[in-house]
Amino acid sequence: MEIYVKSRGFSQEEGYCWLPETPSILTLNRVIDCIQSESPSLLLGRYSGRLLLLITGLEAKGRTDFRDRTIRNSIAWVAEDSAIHEQQLRAIAVRALRTFVEEKPDGLEGEIDQAIPVGGPDGFSVNWELLKGLSASATLPSHPPKSDREREEQSTDKLAKNCDRTKETLATQLEHYGLPQREGPLVVVTGIKSKDALIQAGVWRGLSKSVEEEDWTPIRERQDPLSSQKEPFQAEKKFNETATLVAGIVAIGMLFLGLLWF
Numbered sequence: 001m002e003i004y005v006k007s008r009g010f011s012q013e014e015g016y017c018w019l020p021e022t023p024s025i026l027t028l029n030r031v032i033d034c035i036q037s038e039s040p041s042l043l044l045g046r047y048s049g050r051l052l053l054l055i056t057g058l059e060a061k062g063r064t065d066f067r068d069r070t071i072r073n074s075i076a077w078v079a080e081d082s083a084i085h086e087q088q089l090r091a092i093a094v095r096a097l098r099t100f101v102e103e104k105p106d107g108l109e110g111e112i113d114q115a116i117p118v119g120g121p122d123g124f125s126v127n128w129e130l131l132k133g134l135s136a137s138a139t140l141p142s143h144p145p146k147s148d149r150e151r152e153e154q155s156t157d158k159l160a161k162n163c164d165r166t167k168e169t170l171a172t173q174l175e176h177y178g179l180p181q182r183e184g185p186l187v188v189v190t191g192i193k194s195k196d197a198l199i200q201a202g203v204w205r206g207l208s209k210s211v212e213e214e215d216w217t218p219i220r221e222r223q224d225p226l227s228s229q230k231e232p233f234q235a236e237k238k239f240n241e242t243a244t245l246v247a248g249i250v251a252i253g254m255l256f257l258g259l260l261w262f
Contacts, residue, residue: 036193041188045184051089159205
């Protein structure tokens with residue numbers, strides 16, 4: 001499992017950067033477009049045989065930049081798509097969601113902050129061993145098999161407003177249920193992101209402060225990304241067919257009148 005950390009130092013020259021490097025899975029799939037990265041956000045998804053858990057906007061306690069702004073840490077886990085790795089990342093996501101709700105100093109946010117001390121050429125360094133230990137210790141409690149009704153209910157994509165209550169219910173769902181077997185951002189929790197943007201992204205569970213529904217609401221219809229291209233094409237095709245038919249009728253009529261006149 002690969003781990004990447006984004007933070008910054010105090011001075012103007014020590015701006016935000018990823019260590020050890022920018023994870024390619026973020027840039028290749030435009031993952032950042034799905035979240036408001038400067039606010040506490042979470043994304044869990046599957047991309048080309050790899051699993052990604054991205055957590056952003058974690059507050060660095062006692063660390064500010066040269067303009068006295070609180071520094072925000074981000075962390076990404078990238079792993080081969082397997083049942084074991086999925087359970088690990090779901091377990092970390094559960095801890096992150098409950099950290100967002102409880103805001104405990106000894107929660108996941110605090111542990112990650114401890115692993116990113118000041119120092120180094122970039123203004124911050126990373127205790128990789130601490131982060132690896134945090135990842136390895138992440139486990140989920142065992143639960144009895146689910147009924148057909150429960151499995152059907154969980155297969156439905158849903159959205160809700162980002163609040164403490166829905167984050168807690170999402171954490172419970174991630175404890176009980178595996179991720180859908182499809183590509184893309186499956187779980188998104190973020191600040192200001194439109195409902196349409198989450199639907200277009202194809203999320204399985206999405207929380208945003210821009211969503212008005214305070215209860216989980218099924219996504220009944222998912223817009224086909226090609227629909228905007230199909231409809232004008234079909235309308236143009238129908239118009240052309242009608243015009244051809246009318247022209248044929250007029251031509252036949254004129255020919256018939258010509259024969260009568262002759």
